[in-house]
Amino acid sequence: MKKEALLYNKLKGAGVQCILCSHRCKIPDQKLGICGVRQNSGGVLYSLVYGEIIASNVDPIEKKPLYHFLPGTQSFSIAAPGCNFRCVFCQNWQISQMKAGREVSFEDHFCPATDTVNAAVAQKCASISYTYSEPTVFFEYCLDVSKLAREKGLKNVWVTNGFMTPEALEVILPYMDAANIDLKFFRERSYRNICGGSLKPVQETIAFLRRHNVWVEVTTLVVPKKNDSAAELRQIASFLAGVDPDMPWHVSRFFPNYQYDKEQPTSEGVLQSASEIGRKCGLRYVYVDNVFGWGSSTACPKCKELLIRREGFFIRENRIENGACSFCKTKIPGVFAPQPQE
Numbered sequence: 362m363k364k365e366a367l368l369y370n371k372l373k374g375a376g377v378q379c380i381l382c383s384h385r386c387k388i389p390d391q392k393l394g395i396c397g398v399r400q401n402s403g404g405v406l407y408s409l410v411y412g413e414i415i416a417s418n419v420d421p422i423e424k425k426p427l428y429h430f431l432p433g434t435q436s437f438s439i440a441a442p443g444c445n446f447r448c449v450f451c452q453n454w455q456i457s458q459m460k461a462g463r464e465v466s467f468e469d470h471f472c473p474a475t476d477t478v479n480a481a482v483a484q485k486c487a488s489i490s491y492t493y494s495e496p497t498v499f500f501e502y503c504l505d506v507s508k509l510a511r512e513k514g515l516k517n518v519w520v521t522n523g524f525m526t527p528e529a530l531e532v533i534l535p536y537m538d539a540a541n542i543d544l545k546f547f548r549e550r551s552y553r554n555i556c557g558g559s560l561k562p563v564q565e566t567i568a569f570l571r572r573h574n575v576w577v578e579v580t581t582l583v584v585p586k587k588n589d590s591a592a593e594l595r596q597i598a599s600f601l602a603g604v605d606p607d608m609p610w611h612v613s614r615f616f617p618n619y620q621y622d623k624e625q626p627t628s629e630g631v632l633q634s635a636s637e638i639g640r641k642c643g644l645r646y647v648y649v650d651n652v653f654g655w656g657s658s659t660a661c662p663k664c665k666e667l668l669i670r671r672e673g674f675f676i677r678e679n680r681i682e683n684g685a686c687s688f689c690k691t692k693i694p695g696v697f698a699p700q701p702q703e
């Protein structure tokens with residue numbers, strides 16, 4: 362559904378400037394922004410994808426991935442088409458790279474915000490996740506759903522590239538409970554050439570949300586020859602440790618996809634090294650995702666006991682009680698549901 366956008370300024374003539382993400386597109390009349398899903402029509406900026414829910418699933422929260430936020434709960438996960446990045450290795454390019462008037466009609470999938478929230482409640486989800494594509498570019502719908510979700514006692518989770526503006530963050534902040542943010546590179550050139558974005562706004566988003574007590578975990582998809590050098594991984598980990606050493610870092614295995622389909626998957630050795638680099642840089646919780654049989658469990662940083670044993674996205678054992686290690690009582694950072702009393 363077409364709906365007037367939030368967060369834009371009118372320019373001279375019939376131009377507008379969108380201030381939702383850090384591209385800050387100046388859009389002439391009848392043209393689209395870089396994301397391809399926001400259009401200037403006669404000096405009014407419209408979202409073309411309001412409520413156009415092209416994917417919805419009930420996922421384990423571990424799939425986002427969030428490992429320290431209500432572990433073991435289900436999250437009602439939704440996406441509308443579009444993205445403000447153009448990552449050549451995008452794992453969800455079929456929906457993220459849809460553009461208005463090309464691959465899809467955006468009028469086919471409308472789902473009112475109340476229906477999304479009611480479906481999440483009916484399926485006993487603890488949260489709604491805005492995910493798969495880039496939630497920033499369906500911001501207005503995320504905001505409406507988030508408000509209703511809160512009224513029903515549900516949490517709101519963003520899975521995002523972190524490229525929104527401070528203005529957008531201020532609007533969504535009161536309703537955002539947790540986020541998984543991609544930190545893809547530590548090179549401006551790589552962000553620009555490989556994704557069509559930039560590094561600094563992403564760093565600022567991570568720091569802003571953490572400072573404002575949103576629970577944040579960060580993912581780096583480790584892509585061969587793009588960001589897998591020890592030097593770059595060390596820079597990423599050092600930055601994150603400087604923001605908050607308790608912030609979990611997920612180093613995720615790349616599999617060939619989209620325009621980067623001739624490469625090999627990331628080797629497990631490189632992922633193991635990345636995880637060691639993260640710990641040496643001071644991060645207390647480093648996870649390796651998309652591998653089989655290792656890398657995803659949580660240990661107490663003090664007594665080293667295994668606290669959460671995961672297999673894939675599922676929890677096989679949880680020894681965190683009231684947010685603390687059940688062995689030595691060290692507080693474990695995150696948001697943990699109270700354990701049922703025996």
Ligand code: SF4
Binds near residue numbers: 380382396
């Ligand atoms: S969301 Fe970003 S890419 Fe899309 S129109 Fe606005 S500023 Fe441009």
